[in-house]
Amino acid sequence: xxxKIFLEHPETxxxxxxxxxxxxxxxxxxxxxxxxxxxxxxxxxxLFKNTGSQKISELHHxxxxxxxxxxxSNKQTFQHS
Numbered sequence: 001x002x003x004k005i006f007l008e009h010p011e012t013x014x015x016x017x018x019x020x021x022x023x024x025x026x027x028x029x030x031x032x033x034x035x036x037x038x039x040x041x042x043x044x045x046x047l048f049k050n051t052g053s054q055k056i057s058e059l060h061h062x063x064x065x066x067x068x069x070x071x072x073s074n075k076q077t078f079q080h081s
Contacts, residue, residue: 013067023066027059 010020034055037048 027063030055030059 006017010017013020015023034052037051041048
C-alpha cells in the first residue's frame, strides 16, 4: 500500500519520491506565481502581458526535457552495466 501511494507514480516518470516531490513543488509554486500574475493582468492589462503563456511554455519544456533526459540517462546506465 505504501509503495502504491508514494512510489508508483514517481517510478512511472523515472524519478525517486524525493525527486518527484522537488519537481512537483517547483512546478506548483511556479504555477501559483503565474496564476497571480494572470489575475493582476486581468485587472491591469498592461502588466504581465506574457507571463502566463511564458510560464506554461517553460514548464512544458522543463517537463518534457527532464523526462527525456532522465530516460536517456537510465538507458545509458543500463547499457554500461
